[in-house]
Amino acid sequence: MKQIIQETLTSIVDNFKNEGLLPAETTTRIMVENTKDKKNGDYATNLAMLLAKPMKMKPIEIANLIVKAIPQNDKITKVEIAGPGFINFFVSKNYLASQIEAILNDQHLGVTLAPSPETIVVDYSSPNVAKEMAVHHIRSTVIGDAVVRIMEFLGHKVIRANHIGDWGTQFGMLIAYLEKKENENATNLELSDLEAFYREAKKCYESDEEFAVKARGYVVKLQSGDEYCLKMWKKLVNITMVQNQEIYNRLNISLTDKDIMGESLYNPMLKPLVEDLINKKLAVKDEGAMVVYLDKFADKDGNPRGVIVQKKDGGFLYTTTDIACTKYRCETLHANRIICFADSRQHEHLVMSWEIAKLAGYVPEGVVLEHGAFGMMLGKDGKPFKTRDGGTVKLKDLLNEAEARAAKLIESRNNDLPDEMKPEVIKTIAMGAVKYADLSKNRTTDYIFDWDNMLTFEGNTAPYLQYAYSRICSIFRKAADCSIGKVQITTDEEESLGQHLIKFNETVNAAANKIAPHIICSYIYDLAGLFMRFYEACPINKSDVPAEIKSSRLALCKATADIIKTGLNLLGINVLERM
Numbered sequence: 381m382k383q384i385i386q387e388t389l390t391s392i393v394d395n396f397k398n399e400g401l402l403p404a405e406t407t408t409r410i411m412v413e414n415t416k417d418k419k420n421g422d423y424a425t426n427l428a429m430l431l432a433k434p435m436k437m438k439p440i441e442i443a444n445l446i447v448k449a450i451p452q453n454d455k456i457t458k459v460e461i462a463g464p465g466f467i468n469f470f471v472s473k474n475y476l477a478s479q480i481e482a483i484l485n486d487q488h489l490g491v492t493l494a495p496s497p498e499t500i501v502v503d504y505s506s507p508n509v510a511k512e513m514a515v516h517h518i519r520s521t522v523i524g525d526a527v528v529r530i531m532e533f534l535g536h537k538v539i540r541a542n543h544i545g546d547w548g549t550q551f552g553m554l555i556a557y558l559e560k561k562e563n564e565n566a567t568n569l570e571l572s573d574l575e576a577f578y579r580e581a582k583k584c585y586e587s588d589e590e591f592a593v594k595a596r597g598y599v600v601k602l603q604s605g606d607e608y609c610l611k612m613w614k615k616l617v618n619i620t621m622v623q624n625q626e627i628y629n630r631l632n633i634s635l636t637d638k639d640i641m642g643e644s645l646y647n648p649m650l651k652p653l654v655e656d657l658i659n660k661k662l663a664v665k666d667e668g669a670m671v672v673y674l675d676k677f678a679d680k681d682g683n684p685r686g687v688i689v690q691k692k693d694g695g696f697l698y699t700t701t702d703i704a705c706t707k708y709r710c711e712t713l714h715a716n717r718i719i720c721f722a723d724s725r726q727h728e729h730l731v732m733s734w735e736i737a738k739l740a741g742y743v744p745e746g747v748v749l750e751h752g753a754f755g756m757m758l759g760k761d762g763k764p765f766k767t768r769d770g771g772t773v774k775l776k777d778l779l780n781e782a783e784a785r786a787a788k789l790i791e792s793r794n795n796d797l798p799d800e801m802k803p804e805v806i807k808t809i810a811m812g813a814v815k816y817a818d819l820s821k822n823r824t825t826d827y828i829f830d831w832d833n834m835l836t837f838e839g840n841t842a843p844y845l846q847y848a849y850s851r852i853c854s855i856f857r858k859a860a861d862c863s864i865g866k867v868q869i870t871t872d873e874e875e876s877l878g879q880h881l882i883k884f885n886e887t888v889n890a891a892a893n894k895i896a897p898h899i900i901c902s903y904i905y906d907l908a909g910l911f912m913r914f915y916e917a918c919p920i921n922k923s924d925v926p927a928e929i930k931s932s933r934l935a936l937c938k939a940t941a942d943i944i945k946t947g948l949n950l951l952g953i954n955v956l957e958r959m
């Protein structure tokens with residue numbers, strides 16, 4: 381609807397230009413907003429105000445011209461001018477009803493697919509090998525996965541890239557330590573605590589010279605493709621990723637082994653890459669190292685910023701890998717768009733490696749490189765979220781705690797849930813709550829992680845939305861006849877709910893364009909609220925409700941349920957029919 385109004389206004393503005401009322405070179409951003417108060421119609425625009433200056437007329441006069449120029453149609457029943465020149469549009473109830481029916485009959489619930497699907501590489505989760513996933517990885521993992529789902533829903537081809545940290549000099553030490561453990565006949569069990577494993581390996585490296593010599597030797601051997609070292613390295617990667625996969629499965633993250641494209645993948649490409657940068661006169665030798673100087677990142681005195689791509693000892697860096705990775709994604713994966721979810725502190729690193737990739741001609745014209753930056757997860761005290769003794773919180777422990785708390789929440793309520801259903805319900809509520817707490821916040825800012833605010837049935841939380849969904853399911857369970865019929869808008873509550881239902885399309889598209897899943901969260905939250913109001917005001921299963929009204933209301937229930945379910949699924953959150 382918004383789009384239709386926008387198009388109508390655009391052609392009116394074009395006509396003003398043709399008639400010479402408006403200078404041809406004027407550019408105006410035509411904005412159509414959703415109104416807050418239904419007294420002002422369903423949509424409004426401030427276009428007349430924007431045109432006042434270039435047209436040298438009073439806004440109210442322009443508003444009159446615009447209203448006169450709006451062609452008669454069956455979608456808008458009324459157009460009103462308000463205040464100094466706002467124009468309010470009232471959507472026809474019949475048209476609204478037909479739009480809701482269209483949603484009910486469409487697999488995509490009225491969401492328009494991307495006119496030209498793109499190949500989008502989404503780099504997300506990306507934990508490091510031989511370390512356990514920590515809380516900060518939840519942000520990249522959960523937000524990245526939601527964006528993947530949204531893009532796929534819109535018809536894009538998405539390539540999931542789990543850019544794991546599986547290469548680097550630390551592997552010499554880790555291989556030497558794994559060997560030591562294996563010689564001591566340690567079982568895989570002890571590796572379940574990867575944090576301890578890493579810590580102990582480091583301790584040995586620092587205190588035992590013989591161990592350190594061996595470890596350094598293994599770095600060289602691994603780099604040159606030594607079979608034994610590769611085997612040991614692969615073992616470490618597998619142990620880590622088996623554990624991470626468990627977390628992905630618990631959290632309903634769509635990543636699998638197939639999506640692993642770690643740093644090691646790019647290792648063979650680094651030497652030729654630096655040679656190419658030298659040939660292209662981008663990289664120059666500076667005190668033994670190879671450096672690319674970037675004018676774009678010059679300091680305030682105009683000195684270009686130097687980025688090392690190869691160290692004096694011949695080693696490559698995190699940046700070199702990201703340049704090779706960008707080249708690979710453009711040239712081999714044919715990405716049109718690359719979105720990298722990493723915390724905001726990695727911003728400079730990413731944009732500098734992209735700048736080098738662009739200068740070297742690896743990024744074709746039109747390919748968009750974006751950093752899906754996010755802020756930190758903070759504790760209630762406003763400081764980085766830590767364990768009581770100041771350590772990093774393991775993601776696994778956080779998820780365990782979420783389940784324990786969800787179990788208490790379920791037990792504290794009156795419910796007729798059969799015992800055998802409880803474990804699934806608890807898990808779905810726990811994971812939904814944790815994910816939603818993250819997704820519902822503006823991606824770019826820090827946020828406070830607070831158990832009490834996320835595991836509750838009140839407010840903008842996953843349990844509240846899951847509850848709203850299960851409530852609709854129970855309406856259908858209770859209705860003797862649950863056939864849905866033609867939609868009729870007879871009350872204000874039905875109208876407000878309907879107006880919101882038909883905004884699902886613009887919501888999903890906005891979330892995709894802005895890489896902002898929280899837009900979908902706010903939308904579903906508002907939808908649940910409007911539904912509750914509708915449900916209170918408009919009886920369904922009462923005996924005196926005429927059959928056609930009942931079936932119309934059931935249609936509204938169905939459309940609401942479908943959108944809550946699909947919306948939550950786009951966020952990677954499951955719904956429950958009973959809870």
Ligand code: ARG
Nearest residue numbers: 503506507508543544545722
């Ligand atoms: N492994 C990094 C970390 O744990 C994130 C990698 C992000 N992606 C990239 N292409 N640099 O923080």
